[in-house]
Amino acid sequence: MPSSFEFSPVKMVYGGEALGFQAGRTVLTPRVLPGERVEVEKVRRQKGVIHAIPLRILEPSPARVEPPCRYFGRCGGCQYQHLAYPAQVEAKTEILRETLRRLGQVKWDGAIPAHSGPAWNYRNQARMKVGRSSEGAPALGFFEAESNRLVPIDACPILSPRLNALLAVLGREPWVSRLAKGREVELLADDRDEKVMLTLYGNQNGEEAEALARACLTQLEGVVTVAIAQDRAVQVFGEPHLTYRAGEFAYRLSPTSFFQSARFMLSELVAAVAGEPSGAVAMDLYAGVGLFTLPLSRRFDEVIAVEAHPPAAADLAANARATDGKKIRAIHGATFDFLRRCAQMDPDLVVMDPPRAGVGAGTLKLLLALRPKRLHCISCSPPTLARDLGFLLQHDYRLDTLELFDCFPHTYHIESLARLSRIGGEGP
Numbered sequence: 073m074p075s076s077f078e079f080s081p082v083k084m085v086y087g088g089e090a091l092g093f094q095a096g097r098t099v100l101t102p103r104v105l106p107g108e109r110v111e112v113e114k115v116r117r118q119k120g121v122i123h124a125i126p127l128r129i130l131e132p133s134p135a136r137v138e139p140p141c142r143y144f145g146r147c148g149g150c151q152y153q154h155l156a157y158p159a160q161v162e163a164k165t166e167i168l169r170e171t172l173r174r175l176g177q178v179k180w181d182g183a184i185p186a187h188s189g190p191a192w193n194y195r196n197q198a199r200m201k202v203g204r205s206s207e208g209a210p211a212l213g214f215f216e217a218e219s220n221r222l223v224p225i226d227a228c229p230i231l232s233p234r235l236n237a238l239l240a241v242l243g244r245e246p247w248v249s250r251l252a253k254g255r256e257v258e259l260l261a262d263d264r265d266e267k268v269m270l271t272l273y274g275n276q277n278g279e280e281a282e283a284l285a286r287a288c289l290t291q292l293e294g295v296v297t298v299a300i301a302q303d304r305a306v307q308v309f310g311e312p313h314l315t316y317r318a319g320e321f322a323y324r325l326s327p328t329s330f331f332q333s334a335r336f337m338l339s340e341l342v343a344a345v346a347g348e349p350s351g352a353v354a355m356d357l358y359a360g361v362g363l364f365t366l367p368l369s370r371r372f373d374e375v376i377a378v379e380a381h382p383p384a385a386a387d388l389a390a391n392a393r394a395t396d397g398k399k400i401r402a403i404h405g406a407t408f409d410f411l412r413r414c415a416q417m418d419p420d421l422v423v424m425d426p427p428r429a430g431v432g433a434g435t436l437k438l439l440l441a442l443r444p445k446r447l448h449c450i451s452c453s454p455p456t457l458a459r460d461l462g463f464l465l466q467h468d469y470r471l472d473t474l475e476l477f478d479c480f481p482h483t484y485h486i487e488s489l490a491r492l493s494r495i496g497g498e499g500p
Contacts, residue, residue: 076113076127081106084163086171086454088151088484097122102217103145103154105133135159141229148217150230150482157191161478164486168454168476176458178465184474187344189336191481195231196261197333200239202254202274210252212243230482232335234265234294241292250284260325261294262316263335269297269314271327276300285309299327306383313387318342321366324391329384330360334479334487341477342367344489345448351420355444357407358426361387362400369399372420380406407431411438419444430456436463447492454486461490468495 081090081104089100099122104110109131112124129136139145139153152160165184172178203222205211211224226243227236238259241247251257254274261268270288272281285298289310297314300307306327314325318338325331332338346367352374356365359377361384368375369392377392377400379385385404392400403410407426422444424431430453431439447469451457465471469492477487 074114076111078109078111078130080109083170084167086167086484086486094122099124101126102151104129105136105155108133108136143214143223143225143228146216147214147223147225148219149214149228151217151484153482157188157481160481161186161188161476164478164484165476168474168486168488171454172458172461172474174458175455176460176462178458178461178471180471180474182474184476186476186478187337187340188478188481189334189340192229193232193236194336194479194481195228195235195333196263196265196335197259197331198228198231198235198239199256199258200225200242201256202251210248212239212248212251212257230480232261232265234261234268235259238268238292238294250287253280260314260331261335262314263318263338265335266294267296267311267314268292268294269299269325269327270295271299271301273301275302281307282309297327301328318363319367321391321395323361323363323366324387324394325361326383326387329381329387332363332479334477337477337479337487338363341450341479341487341489344475344477345423345425345450346371349421349446351445353417353419354421354423355419356423356425357410357439358424359388359402360384360425362391362395362402364423364425365400365402366391366395368421368423369396372399374399374401376401376403376419378403378405378407378410380404408435408438411435411442414438414442417442421446421448423448423450425450426456428453428456431460433463436460436467440464440467443494445494447490449490449492451488451490452485454488457488457490461492464492469493470495 079092079094081092085091089102090104092099101112101124104126111128112126114124116123135156137156144153165186200212205224213223213225254272256273258271281300288295288298296311298309316323346364350371354368354372354375356377359365359379365377379388389402392402473491475489479487
């Protein structure tokens with residue numbers, strides 16, 4: 073096969089690339105669309121698959137649009153800006169269905185309702201890399217796809233207005249040089265896009281770190297909390313926590329605690345996960361700061377919430393106390409360890425929102441011993457969701473509904489919710 077060749081992709085696949093065939097070999101290429109005729113250049117062969125980059129679009133798809141971001145194609149943050157947004161949602165829906173079938177033998181022929189919101193300025197969080205530009209100057213930005221080469225960024229169309237305003241300042245002198253000793257800068261805005269928590273990951277010494285933190289608090293508009301994170305130590309200046317309101321609940325967020333970053337989709341996701349059913353006991357595993365725990369406490373007599381990450385577990389406990397501490401049991405520990413010690417409880421509902429690695433068979437076996445009537449599985453990774461659903465469907469559970477939440481437009485990321493019920497238990 074020559075280093076450059078023509079081919080026509082046939083479908084989008086998880087990860088942001090389009091798949092096609094040339095001379096009997098599978099080809100994966102980013103930034104091209106099914107049905108297009110394109111010229112590409114081979115960059116590597118891995119496990120029999122040709123990975124290529126586009127050189128020219130010879131016959132474009134009707135769904136192709138001009139990407140509005142000048143960094144698209146270099147920055148590794150977005151993969152789909154060249155595809156009209158409605159077509160992105162359709163593509164992700166089919167990617168989810170096909171991934172579940174191919175990797176988990178989960179054959180779902182029913183509808184997959186897709187929830188979407190505004191496609192721009194939707195992120196309330198960003199984790200920027202600190203490094204050097206190609207000219208060697210200090211810079212703030214994102215890595216190129218599949219590399220550690222920094223693309224300096226001074227504006228990002230998927231970030232909220234407040235974060236973009238802050239990014240424009242931090243990416244220029246004198247701030248970019250003051251940040252140069254660090255590795256990463258995390259920005260988190262509240263629900264009103266007014267207050268910002270800034271977390272600096274790096275190697276500043278004590279005096280430099282404090283001086284930098286206080287300068288951020290006094291000179292950067294909107295910044296109310298600055299955390300200096302080095303290894304496992306976190307030093308906080310300004311307000312100790314950020315408050316994020318979603319629906320009727322206010323959540324305390326500490327530096328390094330995980331929270332959903334799609335500000336326009338948050339209420340809809342929470343309502344779908346925790347809005348029904350009701351009963352005596354619910355469990356919220358991988359609970360984070362309690363995004364689903366607090367709404368569940370309105371519908372269940374008791375909610376047991378489990379979180380392993382210490383800062384998030386502390387926030388979970390505080391949020392539980394502020395909401396209804398008598399109904400919520402906040403447990404600091406790993407889900408596997410909790411389930412291993414847990415007595416038979418027969419919960420009415422178990423909510424699981426694991427990290428990208430998913431739940432895994434070992435934890436699921438322990439969960440099945442509790443015989444929960446219903447399971448609500450939230451996932452940010454179709455491949456690991458396929459694996460976990462495949463296991464559950466082999467062990468007396470049926471898949472009742474499957475929904476997609478497009479929390480991250482213009483990227484390949486897919487958030488989904490699978491609702492399951494125990495066969496022989498209470499119906500959906």
